[in-house]
């Protein structure tokens with residue numbers, strides 16, 4: 001009897017362990033997680049005139065510039081924004097996804113980036129002066 005009662009607990013632990021690597025991966029590259037762990041510090045409230053999350057009026061002209069401007073700016077840094085928001089350990093793709101997440105919250109409809117997009121944005125960031 002007691003053995004039977006313990007079994008479901010053990011299997012749910014097993015499920016949690018299997019799910020863990022997938023979760024850890026999502027936390028690095030999912031745009032929302034990156035935004036909530038890094039970018040929100042400035043873009044949540046608009047520190048130093050950082051375009052505020054969800055503020056469509058502020059995001060509209062940025063969205064019009066397009067991801068080819070916004071992502072390299074976020075990778076390289078722009079004026080008071082440090083490169084990658086001050087977290088150099090973030091992958092280029094994670095930063096790109098966070099940009100897309102923020103832009104979409106501001107009214108854009110950008111889709112997930114492909115590896116060729118990320119490579120192009122990295123090239124542009126390297127060629128760019130801060």
Ligand code: HEC
Pocket residue numbers: 034035038039040041042043047048049050051062069070071073074078079080081082084085086095098099
């Ligand atoms: C330390 C504060 C800070 C953090 C953290 C930060 N930003 Fe920014 N960000 C700024 C500021 C300030 C600006 C406005 C720069 C300007 O135009 O003068 C900005 C502007 C931007 C822009 C608009 C760039 C353009 O072309 O005008 C994007 C896109 C952006 N940030 C993305 C991000 C992403 C993605 C993250 C998280 C990985 C992030 N930021 C984290 C301060 C920050």
